[in-house]
Amino acid sequence: MGDPAGIGPEIIVKLLSAAPETERYVVFGCPNVMQRAVDVVGADFTIQARDRVQDARFESGTIDVVETTRFAPLPPFGKIRADCGQAAFDAIKAGIECALEGSVSGIVTAPIHKEALSAAGVKYPGHTEMLADFGGADKVAMLLGNDVVRTVLVTIHCSLLDAIKGADFEAQMAAIRLADQGARALGYENPRVAVAGLNPHAGEGGLFGREEIEIISPAIKAAQAEGINASGPWPGDTVFMQARQGHFDIVVAQYHDQGLIPVKYMGLDQGVNITLGLPFIRTSPDHGTAFDIAGQGIASEASLVTAMQYALRLQNSSLQDDNQRH
Structure with a gap:
């Protein structure tokens, strides 16, 4: 109700x-x-x-x-x-x-x-x-999306500071695995899972932060070893555009607003x-x-x-x- x-x-x-x-x-x-x-x-x-x-x-x-x-x-x-x-x-x-x-x-x-x-x-x-x-x-994750873009969040309802602290290796792996499972449940046989970076330009090789190098990239490689078609880390400001263009089936976003702003910008009526x-x-x-x-x-x-x-x-x-x- x-x-x-x-x-x-x-x-x-x-x-x-x-x-x-x-x-x-x-x-x-x-x-x-x-x-x-x-x-x-x-x-x-x-x-x-x-x-x-x-x-x-x-x-x-x-x-x-x-x-x-x-x-x-x-x-x-x-x-x-x-x-x-x-x-x-x-x-x-x-x-x-x-x-x-x-x-x-x-x-x-x-x-x-x-x-x-x-x-x-x-x-x-x-x-x-x-x-x-x-x-x-x-482990649970939010999958939010519409017919154009879909995203799974690494961290959900918490402050941005806590989200950064919580986006550790285990959280990355859980989100990537659940994104793969969720996309398969929606009918994608071998879903292309794009993982967004945490920092601007996905860290720019460590210039803007090392989370991509020390946490996110190792998680992507571990997911690939499990047979998941994951890639990244991709810059958060362009990865959803690429997903909309058909390059990816689902995006793993690091924190609440990074993932929800692109989805909700497409309109609330068709969001789920x-x-x-x-x-x-x-x-x-x-x-x-x-x-x-x-x-x-x-x-x-x-x-x-x-x-x-x-x-x-x-x-x-x-x-x-x-x-x-x-």
């Missing part, structure tokens, strides 16, 4: 309004919040509260909501509130539990608000860290966030809660639709892999 004070519930309703009835979806969250979203959008849906995923009936004209919280009265739109942060967290945790037990084949998460999570005392700065912890993954390294599928739209327009029914569902399409694409890829193994 995402943050109940944001646009998540209403873009979910818009998504489901256009979704094929052959697909089966449930929403984790508050039935009352989802009913308000139906009213805001003006959709012809009935909300059905369910205790478990297994109770969902997937009837035409209904939205099955697995009740993880219940608001009465409803929270106002566009406000940072601890109870909204807690509700978002509870929905995510329930979704993860169902994914781990196999009652859902994947999770698509609507936007959450980091300050609301913090107000609720939730220690996680975002979805990725929650998913890694509760999903039981040793995929968490790699989990034992289940997870995608999300590449935008936030948009508190400024929440409740007006004007938020675009395009990025959420893209996230759902990627989840289905990954599910089909996984099913094909299973069929080939058997």
Whole structure:
């Protein structure tokens, strides 16, 4: 459901309004919040509260909501509130539990608000860290992209200083491996993985820093020894242009903004966030809660639709892999 004070519930309703009835979806969250979203959008849906995923009936004209919280009265739109942060967290945790037990084949998460999570005392700065912890993954990475460029981050939600400290050899190897795995899951048979440098001009032979020489290049060579088609380090200011021109299939970026600015510059509507390294599928739209327009029914569902399409694409890829193994 995402943050109940944001646009998540209403873009979910818009998504489901256009979704094929052959697909089966449930929403984790508050039935009352989802009913308000139906009213805001003006959709012809009935909300059905369910205790478990297994109770969902997937009837035409209904939205099955697995009740993880219940608001009465409803929270106002566009406000940072601890109870909204807690509700978002509870929905995510329930979704993860169902994914781990196999009652859902994947999770698509609507936007959450980091300050609301913090107000609720939730220690996680975002979805990725929650998913890694509760999903039981040793290493996870964010794959963000669209039909033009795709990137995996070495470091995620931390200060730039901490990102530099955290971009060590092990982090490089984890990101390169997950980039290769993620690209393969998206249909690239031998993905070309470009690794961006940390410093300007990829260090310029050590003139602007030695991380490329001492850390990143050795990691690329080690990945190549594992059979990964990795190359670099490439200057961060040109590597995404080369990827857009078709020279690379996926780019490993060293820190959050290095990777996300090029992706988001291409537009938020078609951007998607995929968490790699989990034992289940997870995608999300590449935008936030948009508190400024929440409740007006004007938020675009395009990025959420893209996230759902990627989840289905990954599910089909996984099913094909299973069929080939058997």
